[in-house]
Amino acid sequence: MNAVSDTRERILDAARRLIYARSYADVGIAEICAEAGVKKGSFYHFFPSKRDLTVAILDATFADLKSDLLDRAFAADVSPLARLRRLIDLTVRSQTEMHAQTGVVPGCQFGNLAAEQSTQDEVLRNKVAEVFGRLAKGLAATLTQAVAEGEVGPIDVAATADAMLAYLEGVVLIAKSRNDPGVLARLLPGMLDIRIMPAAS
Amino acid sequence: MNAVSDTRERILDAARRLIYARSYADVGIAEICAEAGVKKGSFYHFFPSKRDLTVAILDATFADLKSDLLDRAFAADVSPLARLRRLIDLTVRSQTEMHAQTGVVPGCQFGNLAAEQSTQDEVLRNKVAEVFGRLAKGLAATLTQAVAEGEVGPIDVAATADAMLAYLEGVVLIAKSRNDPGVLARLLPGMLDIRIMPAAS
Incomplete structure (x- = not known):
């Protein structure tokens, strides 16, 4: 890796680590520069603002999540429902x-x-909504296959994917509020129960 | 109401409004005092810190939620499942x-x-976890009745209550990220599908 991209x-790495550990508002550019060992001028060379940096963090985080977790969970070596269990x-x-x-x-x-x-x-907000949309799309693709293969009955696939994503987010939030990862193991399998039915026509 | 409690x-009202509209970190004591029309000395007379004020806000918000929404939702004039639908x-x-x-x-x-x-x-964190605990307790009481009356089969009531709360939180978060309240109407009824089974003994 050359010096510029390094x-x-x-x-990016320093800011991601600091913001994830605390919050967006709590972490300033000076602290990010200190943690990364770069000067402020260097920061502004790459990112016009903390917001621009954060948009880049969201893309990088999604790319990592995809390669570390989503691609493994959604691999087609098992049935669609088994992939959702693997995601959990x-x-x-x-x-x-x-x-x-x-x-x-x-x-x-x-x-x-x-x-x-x-x-x-x-x-x-729009950037997070876009990433949530990508996550829901992965769930929807798996649910579409589950319906096609008869593992799941007729559902509104897009809405059920949104609902499963919402449940994942909610369970992670409750676990965070209790600082107890055991909450996830206990509750997350309930994701597979959620079905949003097609609107009555 | 006398001047002190006023x-x-x-x-409390000014801080609650400002923090709810933005975030905890984004709202400072000076702005809260300006919004409330009080001097800083007056603020510190009632609250040692923004954190102490926020703990008081959480209690006040729960009390309002209880009287405005939970007590109405959970009133015993309809069946337990109908109460959950009313909560939604x-x-x-x-x-x-x-x-x-x-x-x-x-x-x-x-x-x-x-x-x-x-x-x-x-x-x-502990204060929010305590409030989440109170919310889950209301759901659990309703679910206990639903099981007793045969509206719901055997479940782990406490875990299912936590799971329903998690789903509520997650759906509200997705709606917030899209700035679309329509998400709530479409997804929230899925809460009623969630069942966490008793651990195998």
């Missing part, structure tokens, strides 16, 4: 490992930012 | 009305603070 990556298992494991490493259940980076910034910053 | 109430309807209506008034879906004050502060402030 500097950008260091800023990997989510439990991920939050449990982070709790073991840091002492806190950090929650979901997208959900955290949605809660903190959606009423304040339209750019961040 | 001052305390004005601080009242929640949809509440967020939809706030959206109509302010232009934003504000989410849940407890969930917002859980997401923003749980990894940063143990006092606030």
Whole structure:
């Protein structure tokens, strides 16, 4: 990696770590620069603002989540419902490992930012909504197959995918509020019960 | 109302409104005092810190939620499942009305603070966890009756209550991220599908 992209990556990684551990508002550019070991001029060379940096963090976080978790969960070697169960298992494991490493259940980076910034910053709200849309799309693709293969009866696939995403976000939030990753193992399997029926025509 | 309690109430109301509209970190004591029309000395007479004020806000918000929504939803004039449906309807209506008034879906004050502060402030995390516990207890009491009356089969009542609360929080968060109260009307009825089974003995 050359020096230019390395500097950008260091800023991105430091900011992601700090904001995920605390909150968007609580972490300033000076602290991000100190943590990354770069000067402020260097920060502004890569990112016009903390908001622009955060948009880049959301894309990087989604890319990592996709390769580390979603692609593994949704791999087609098992049935669609088994993939959803694997998504649940990997989510439990991920939050449990982070709790073991840091002492806190950090929650979901997208959900955290949605809660903190959606009423304040339209750019961040739209970016989180876009990422949630990508997550729901992955769930919807799996549900479409589950319906096609008869594992799940007739449902509104897009709405059920949104509902399952909402449940994932909610369970992670409750676990965070109790600082107890055991909440995830106990509750997340309930995601598979949720069905939103097609609207009556 | 006498002047002393009026001052305390004005601080509490102003802070609640400002924090709910934005976030905990984004609202400072100076702004709260300006909004409430009180001097800083007066603020510190009633509240040692913004955190102490926020703990008082959470209690006041729960008390209002209880009288405005929970007591109506959980009234025993209809069957337990019909009470849960009423809880869903009242929640949809509440967020939809706030959206109509302010232009934003504000989410849940407890969930917002859980997401923003749980990894940063143990006092606030514990307070939100306590309020979530009270909400889950109301759901659990209703579910216990639903099981007793045969409306719902055998479930782990406490875990199912937690799961329904998680779903409520998650759906409100997705609606907030899209700034679309229609999400609530479409998804919230899915809450009634969720069942956490008793652990195999």
